[in-house]
Amino acid sequence: MTGHIIVRDGGLATTVQDLGRPGYQSLGLPVSGALDPVSLRLANTLVGNAEGETALEIRSLGPTLEIEADMVRVALAGTGTPMEIRGAEPRSVPAGQSATVRRGDILRIGATPDTACCVLAIAGGLALPAAFGSRATYLRGGLGGFEGRPLRPGDRLPLANDPVVGPERQLTCALPHDRERRLRVVLGPQAGHFNEVGIKQFLSSRYRVSIQSDRMGIRLEGPRIAHAKGHDIASDGIVTGAVQVPGTGLPIILMADRQTTGGYPKIACVISADLPRLGRLQPGDTVMFEALTVAAAEAARRAEESDIASVIGAIRPVLHGSETLDRALMTENLITGGEWLREEGPGAAIS
Amino acid sequence: MPLEPEFLPCGDTGLTVQLGDRIDRDLSLQVVRLGALIQQVDLAGVVETVPTYRSLLIHYDPLITSQADLISGVHPLLASLDTDRQATARHWRIPVCFEDEDMAPELDHVASWAGIGKGDVVAAITALPLHVYMLGFAPGQPYMGDLPECLAIPRRENPIPRVPAGSVLIATGMAVIYPIANPTGWHVVGRTPARIFDSEASSPALFAAGDAVSLEAIGASEYAEVEARLTEGGRDVLLVSP
Numbered sequence: 286m287t288g289h290i291i292v293r294d295g296g297l298a299t300t301v302q303d304l305g306r307p308g309y310q311s312l313g314l315p316v317s318g319a320l321d322p323v324s325l326r327l328a329n330t331l332v333g334n335a336e337g338e339t340a341l342e343i344r345s346l347g348p349t350l351e352i353e354a355d356m357v358r359v360a361l362a363g364t365g366t367p368m369e370i371r372g373a374e375p376r377s378v379p380a381g382q383s384a385t386v387r388r389g390d391i392l393r394i395g396a397t398p399d400t401a402c403c404v405l406a407i408a409g410g411l412a413l414p415a416a417f418g419s420r421a422t423y424l425r426g427g428l429g430g431f432e433g434r435p436l437r438p439g440d441r442l443p444l445a446n447d448p449v450v451g452p453e454r455q456l457t458c459a460l461p462h463d464r465e466r467r468l469r470v471v472l473g474p475q476a477g478h479f480n481e482v483g484i485k486q487f488l489s490s491r492y493r494v495s496i497q498s499d500r501m502g503i504r505l506e507g508p509r510i511a512h513a514k515g516h517d518i519a520s521d522g523i524v525t526g527a528v529q530v531p532g533t534g535l536p537i538i539l540m541a542d543r544q545t546t547g548g549y550p551k552i553a554c555v556i557s558a559d560l561p562r563l564g565r566l567q568p569g570d571t572v573m574f575e576a577l578t579v580a581a582a583e584a585a586r587r588a589e590e591s592d593i594a595s596v597i598g599a600i601r602p603v604l605h606g607s608e609t610l611d612r613a614l615m616t617e618n619l620i621t622g623g624e625w626l627r628e629e630g631p632g633a634a635i636s
Numbered sequence: 637m638p639l640e641p642e643f644l645p646c647g648d649t650g651l652t653v654q655l656g657d658r659i660d661r662d663l664s665l666q667v668v669r670l671g672a673l674i675q676q677v678d679l680a681g682v683v684e685t686v687p688t689y690r691s692l693l694i695h696y697d698p699l700i701t702s703q704a705d706l707i708s709g710v711h712p713l714l715a716s717l718d719t720d721r722q723a724t725a726r727h728w729r730i731p732v733c734f735e736d737e738d739m740a741p742e743l744d745h746v747a748s749w750a751g752i753g754k755g756d757v758v759a760a761i762t763a764l765p766l767h768v769y770m771l772g773f774a775p776g777q778p779y780m781g782d783l784p785e786c787l788a789i790p791r792r793e794n795p796i797p798r799v800p801a802g803s804v805l806i807a808t809g810m811a812v813i814y815p816i817a818n819p820t821g822w823h824v825v826g827r828t829p830a831r832i833f834d835s836e837a838s839s840p841a842l843f844a845a846g847d848a849v850s851l852e853a854i855g856a857s858e859y860a861e862v863e864a865r866l867t868e869g870g871r872d873v874l875l876v877s878p
Contacts, residue, residue, distance in 0.1 A: 307683050307684055307695065308683075308684050309684075310684055310686045310695070311671070311684065311685065311686050311687060311771065312771055312775060312776060312840065312841045313771040313772050313773055313774050313775045313776055313777045313815075313833075313841065314775045315774070315775075416835060417835070425774070425816055425817065425818055426774070426775055426816050427816070428775075428835055470647070471645050471646075471647045471648065472645075473644050473645045473646065474644035474645060474646050474650075474652045475644075497797070501819075515790075516790075516791065516793065517790050517791050517807075517808055519658075519659050519688070519689045519690055519808075520688055520689065520770070520772060520773070520779060521652060521654075521688040521689070521690075521691045521693060522646070522650070522652060522686035522688055522691070522692075522693025522695075522772075523646075523693070524646040524647055524649050524650035524693070524695065525649070526647055526649075527646065527647070531791075531792075531793065531794060531795055531821060532791070532792065532793030532794060533793055533794045544772070544773040544774060544818075545686055545772050545773060545774075546686065546688050546770070546772030546773050546779075547772075547773060548791060548807075548808070548821070549791070549821065551646070553647075554645075554646050554647030554649075554650070555647065556647050556648050557647060557648050557649050557698060558648075579645045579648060579702075579703045579704075580702070580703075580704070582647060582648035582698075583648045583698045583702050583703070585648075586648055586698045586699065587698075587699065590699060
């Protein structure tokens with residue numbers, strides 16, 4: 286039996302993403318992939334997939350989907366907005382928890398006012414052709430994903446034929462989020478194109494995310510950064526998170542669909558541990574930057590990975606209201622983070 | 637030639653190894669050679685390398701290696717960078733329409749910046765075969781040079797959001813062809829009907845670093861006809877010599 290998910294409404298710009306297609310940048314092919322790779326990994330883990338499986342990236346306003354398969358396990362991660370399920374058993378399922386949807390059910394994800402992107406994972410992923418080793422959508426190139434474009438009403442997304450196994454699962458703790466924290470950067474590769482005043486301006490000013498931002502780059506508005514050596518360099522390679530400063534002096538942070546090379550000087554690069562937070566930034570959000578050494582940035586990434594491993598390690602089966610009183614009590618403690626559960630290990634007993 | 641490379645950090649996932657400070661064909665061949673050597677010795681944690689005019693960007697996984705370890709791994713490779721030209725280099729001729737206001741919207745601006753006539757700009761761009769230094773920015777996009785000094789117009793101060801696929805653009809004495817619609821900081825002086833990236837082809841990018849490209853002027857009235865001929869004849873029509 287082959288199942289499908291039918292798109293009733295595509296939302297603002299829902300695309301198929303995974304962790305991207307590294308390996309072809311020397312041909313000029315961008316990496317693409319989820320703007321918030323951590324939410325992609327968590328959502329996939331919640332439905333029992335490999336962390337990097339193909340999933341749907343939702344931008345600000347989610348899709349409405351109809352299930353055309355006997356049974357599908359889904360999970361949303363990266364937002365406070367719940368999944369609304371209409372059908373035989375109408376319900377609202379919070380993000381961070383997987384749910385089983387059935388033939389004819391309508392799955393709707395509304396507006397996500399808390400983030401510019403979140404991820405809906407589907408057990409088994411989507412049976413779409415890979416382009417250059419990945420199913421990530423590269424929008425400007427019309428490549429990968431579902432016909433290289435955002436989802437539209439009437440699209441039929443073929444499900445990979447994986448049976449639903451195991452219980453529904455939920456996150457029991459979250460990554461430490463601090464919206465006030467500055468975005469951490471390593472100065473360079475062309476910090477030398479700016480003088481001390483320019484660097485100080487960059488590190489001490491508050492910048493606002495422009496409405497002219499997309500999967501390729503986030504344009505910032507705020508104090509202009511003066512170049513000391515002009516705004517032209519011989520084009521060189523770019524990493525995701527690089528902060529280029531064109532002649533206007535207004536920085537642009539390069540994101541998942543970024544170009545592979547470019548000729549505006551890059552004053553700094555946002556560290557990889559902070560890229561998911563960068564992906565969630567919305568127009569109007571303000572950011573400040575803080576410089577770290579390379580070694581500190583590498584250590585921050587290791588710490589981030591260890592936090593992610595803890596969150597994944599604390600994923601537990603969902604216990605429903607019909608369970609016994611004991612189990613209901615345990616659920617309560619899981620949700621409120623009761624320490625005895627983790628200490629004494631009933632979690633292990635139920636998993 | 638002894639090299640005194642600079643190692644420039646790109647956050648905690650990239651290391652730019654800069655071999656020089658100028659755009660020079662030998663230097664760009666050394667960059668390509670360094671990329672090949674890194675692949676050969678299979679340095680731990682290297683995700684991929686991206687060669688550009690004068691530097692190689694090494695993308696790395698900070699959970700497997702560190703920038704400090706990469707620098708120690710790359711250093712010994714710098715002693716043996718030859719500049720042998722690849723035997724596989726080809727010569728292409730690419731038809732470009734420089735006439736139409738829609739296809740060449742900034743030819744006027746470039747001409748007045750250079751203080752010469754529009755015809756002189758086109759003559760300068762098409763006079764000599766250009767050298768493909770690198771592919772970058774977008775799929776299969778070639779960076780070609782060198783244009784005469786009089787056309788070394790700087791990039792725009794502020795990039796514009798979108799120019800169409802096939803656009804031929806110049807800035808800083810270089811020319812590029814856009815395989816897809818994209819934003820740009822360069823100046824659009826023409827458009828080609830040639831497809832320079834085809835994800836279905838066995839080698840998707842038409843050009844490779846080291847190739848030669850002659851841009852040949854075509855009229856606006858023959859654009860559709862040339863496009864049809866290219867669609868029918870495939871890439872071989874564009875080859876001057878194998």
